């Protein structure tokens with residue numbers, strides 16, 4: 155099967171077996187439409203992180219292939235832990251990927267300041283990670299991932315360790331960033347509520363081995379806000395996704 159038209163990435167019959175014999179993912183076909191926000195949802199161990207890591211080139215495939223229809227797409231990765239360098243300021247942490255790509259100091263600092271402003275941390279540029287809250291550290295991590303203007307942003311449960319209020323706020327911030335910049339996003343989560351709130355599409359995976367169980371479009375208003383979060387429509391969508399997840403867990 156060729157890559158789907160308009161896809162930023164296409165996985166075809168992708169299988170991953172780890173060296174210890176664990177079959178983490180088997181026969182996965184998945185196309186991510188350019189500019190879309192897709193959540194990967196599923197029980198612990200169903201292979202969500204493995205899929206993301208294979209897309210990022212951090213884990214080799216055992217079989218199948220991953221096609222990138224657009225030449226040399228830029229990728230950004232946001233991990234569950236913010237993974238900031240403790241001895242560098244927020245500004246230098248955000249500027250790091252730009253430094254690695256060879257951008258001169260003045261240019262990368264200018265860009266890093268813009269990115270920190272985008273995530274609401276303009277005032278914290280000179281602070282070290284130990285001086286930032288968990289939510290602020292995650293904002294720095296997102297700013298760092300966006301600094302290289304990625305075509306595809308891969309997020310692996312970025313908000314799982316945060317309290318609910320911070321999580322809701324960062325959900326909104328991430329959506330605003332996505333609306334403004336329209337990068338493609340693949341967001342791994344355990345949370346039905348988060349997946350429905352953020353996504354245009356929720357891909358439910360089942361375990362043993364990891365595979366695609368359900369593929370659900372989320373037909374909801376373009377503006378996702380607190381009114382949407384408390385609407386009957388949101389509740390109904392969450393119920394549908396929740397039932398698919400229960401089916402995937404029983405499968």
Ligand SMILES: Nc1ncnc2c1ncn2[C@@H]1O[C@H](COP(=O)(O)OP(=O)(O)OP(=O)(O)O)[C@@H](O)[C@H]1O
Nearest residue numbers: 172173174176178197198199200201202203204205
């Ligand atoms: N480096 C590794 N070596 C061996 N097995 C691994 C490795 N990484 C993951 N696995 C196994 O592969 C399977 C899929 O793991 P993965 O982390 O992709 O799942 P997940 O759905 O992201 O889980 P979680 O939601 O708990 O993070 C699990 O059985 C896990 O134990």
